[in-house]
Amino acid sequence: AQKVTQAQTEISVVEKEDVTLDCVYETRDTTYYLFWYKQPPSGELVFLIRRNSFDEQNEISGRYSWNFQKSTSSFNFTITASQVVDSAVYFCALSPNNAGNMLTFGGGTRLMVKP
Amino acid sequence: DAGITQSPRHKVTETGTPVTLRCHQTENHRYMYWYRQDPGHGLRLIHYSYGVKDTDKGEVSDGYSVSRSKTEDFLLTLESATSSQTSVYFCAISNPGQGVVGNIQYFGAGTRLSVL
Numbered sequence: 010a011q012k013v014t015q016a017q018t019e020i021s022v023v024e025k026e027d028v029t030l031d032c033v034y035e036t037r038d039t040t041y042y043l044f045w046y047k048q049p050p051s052g053e054l055v056f057l058i059r060r061n062s063f064d065e066q067n068e069i070s071g072r073y074s075w076n077f078q079k080s081t082s083s084f085n086f087t088i089t090a091s092q093v094v095d096s097a098v099y100f101c102a103l104s105p106n107n108a109g110n111m112l113t114f115g116g117g118t119r120l121m122v123k124p
Numbered sequence: 125d126a127g128i129t130q131s132p133r134h135k136v137t138e139t140g141t142p143v144t145l146r147c148h149q150t151e152n153h154r155y156m157y158w159y160r161q162d163p164g165h166g167l168r169l170i171h172y173s174y175g176v177k178d179t180d181k182g183e184v185s186d187g188y189s190v191s192r193s194k195t196e197d198f199l200l201t202l203e204s205a206t207s208s209q210t211s212v213y214f215c216a217i218s219n220p221g222q223g224v225v226g227n228i229q230y231f232g233a234g235t236r237l238s239v240l
Contacts, residue, residue: 013166042227054167054214054231100166110218110227111157111182114166 011036013103015115022091023123030086030118032101038062040106043077043084048098048117057099060084062106091122127151128232130215136238143202145235147215149195156198157182157216157229158190160209167214173198205239212236 012035022028034043045057058068060077068075072089088095098117104110127150137143147156155174159167159182169182171190179190187209189201202209213236216229 015166018164044228046231052212053233056228056230059228102166104227106227107220110229111169111172112159112167112216112229114168116164116166 011038011103011105011113013101013113013115015099015101015118017118018116019119019121021121021123024093025090027087027089028091028120028122030088030099030101030120032084032086032115034082034084034101034103036082036103036105038105042104042106042110044102044104044112045075045084045086046100046102048100050097054100057086088120091120093122093124096120096122128215128217128230130213130232130235132235133233134236136240137205138240139206140204143205143237143239145200145213145215145237147198147200147232149198149217151217151230152195153217153219153230154195155218155220156192157218158188158198158200159214159216160184160211161214161234162211170200170213205237207239210237210239 014033041062043060047055074087076085098119100117101115102112104112129148131146157172158170161167168184173179173192191199212234214234215232218229
């Protein structure tokens with residue numbers, strides 16, 4: 010069975026602060042995918058990143074960066090210099106590395122960025 | 125944005141009535157999924173489809189059925205709605221493969237269902 014834990018249910022920061030969202034996962038699969046999605050107040054789910062388990066390189070995209078550590082089963086997401094528009098619920102998700110991958114989601118972290 | 129349309133976007137119904145939610149895609153993706161979102165649970169898979177007429181159950185399938193008669197349409201039916209099925213329902217699509225977009229699920233805008 011797969012499990013994703015996002016222990017931080019809510020985080021509040023002031024604009025321009027850096028913030029890290031934690032994600033810890035459990036799986037028996039030797040290969041798998043990890044994902045982050047953003048759900049802004051409007052409600053849609055926006056894909057942010059997909060990481061394959063055999064690729065442990067960290068990734069940076071603008072103010073966003075992701076730290077994947079297989080040894081600790083973690084896939085953390087950092088927003089640098091946060092902005093009000095970053096306010097959203099962020100979901101971490103896990104799937105097997107096969108066709109028709111069913112996603113297992115964490116419970117989500119609500120990030121509030123105050124001006 | 126992926127071409128995924130969910131209808132209706134909002135629905136209020138009464139306990140015991142049948143309800144059908146529709147997901148329509150224009151991307152010709154092979155896989156389609158139905159999830160429900162509830163506070164504290166993230167999203168949980170209800171059913172998924174891996175081709176026309178090919179479907180399977182997810183984590184929370186009790187009380188739900190699905191059908192896929194065409195590649196582009198995936199229907200979710202609540203045969204007799206209950207208050208516990210009040211939720212936001214999301215449809216998603218994906219294609220297999222190791223390419224840039226392989227195995228990435230793209231989501232529709234969601235349907236908010238209230239069962240009174």
